[in-house]
Amino acid sequence: MFQSMPDRAKTTPLPVREAHGQPLVLVVEDEAALVTLLRYNLEREGFRVIDAANGEEALLIVKEQRPDLILLDWMLPALSGIEVCRQIRRSPEHRRTPIIMLTARGEESDKLRGLEVGADDYVTKPFSPSELVARCRAVLRRALPQAETEVLQYQDLSMDLATHRVRRGAKDVHLGPTEFRLLRFLLENQGRVFSREQLLDHVWGRDIYVEPRTVDVHIRRLRKAINIEGAADLVRTVRSAGYALDVNI
């Protein structure tokens, strides 16, 4: 028996940025009440939220979960916000991850130093939730498009994310939205096997429920679209485990 009912809330994060789902926001803040407030407002607006109470935790999460946006309190125990910011910026992967800092009113010097260190914007406490959400949106909009690779490839299969074009060899391939996301996910994790539940989480999103068998149907549609008669099947079925992008031997 495998994974009767996966608890999606706890699924281990994959080393993949989910470009299509809702943006993942990391809130770094030690004041619990504020975290609750932020979480409530962000989630209501369609963001996913994780939080960290201190700098070390924050850095760890950044590395593992790759948030799309970071809300960073400037006053933190131990590791200061500035230091956290600097360390995040040091890794080339997160060089472009937007950071919004939360500062107390009137800490002008903080703001300047924050912006110097690479924060993208700041919000002064106390702030209105709607303003904060608006800023998050604005910052994300500017940052997201450039976050990903432009062309994904596997053998003679290629997917251009900018033009949304998919080709197999010389043949142009048309995919529906779901097949497009599915193939994209598989291309971003070539060779790796995913269970139906994992695929649902990553391609469909954690929030909606669809029958796991639905994945089969979409895999079928994908195969039909990208496979060339005579050539090897690019989608591999691993019985009782799932599917992967790989050549069937």
Next chain:
Amino acid sequence: MFQSMPDRAKTTPLPVREAHGQPLVLVVEDEAALVTLLRYNLEREGFRVIDAANGEEALLIVKEQRPDLILLDWMLPALSGIEVCRQIRRSPEHRRTPIIMLTARGEESDKLRGLEVGADDYVTKPFSPSELVARCRAVLRRALPQAETEVLQYQDLSMDLATHRVRRGAKDVHLGPTEFRLLRFLLENQGRVFSREQLLDHVWGRDIYVEPRTVDVHIRRLRKAINIEGAADLVRTVRSAGYALDVNI
């Protein structure tokens, strides 16, 4: 209407007027800390920076160094920003040099007068560096084509920016202002798919809100105008993703 840079420009180096170097930005600002901040962020993004602490100095530098872009603080000792702007605009050489003014929050009258005197854009202090950089790029981008690209083209479709004339094959095409900007944006980013929201941001501007579906209608009008019976539709619909300028296959 602040167009932010198209995604391409964030990954690729900026299209530059002078073949030799990065765009030269003159920062006119008397507050040293702010100059430092601006310099840091602009240089990090590939601009060269010179600064001037007052109006006279600024005018001198403009004459001698011919910057590609001027960031102009509105509150200056002695010669005011408005006056500097006016004087710069007086010389035909610098009639087209983009000027972005930096104003304190809420100085609406300043903004208006600034735009009257010939500033291209304004940024309200305090501002986020990324926003500022984005605006610089946007302004530069609007300024550059006049020096370089006068005619945008795709297959047998051409758009002359100087005369505002659009032709498809031998046929003269009339477009409304919005369709013109829309087509221009698509021509400047051939093949790329843009969501309705992105198009609203880039073509309509970030500041105003219109229904996303409005884009559909304008796409329709554009199609009606530029498509020739029998020939392929130049505007591609990508379901659940957006639109692109491209031949349907």
Next chain:
DNA sequence: CTTTTATGTTACAGGAATGTGACAACAAGA
């Protein structure tokens, strides 16, 4: 070989996304 389990395949109703035409508000000129 038979049974059980997992996956492949097909068809289809309902729904979501897009196309389309009309219209009122508005602006710019004549």
Next chain:
DNA sequence: TCTTGTTGTCACATTCCTGTAACATAAAAG
């Protein structure tokens, strides 16, 4: 003032996509 053109929005039509069920086939288990 009237005329002309443009714009954003709506309502309706159309197209395409999606999830599901039902059945077929293949692979393991007994």
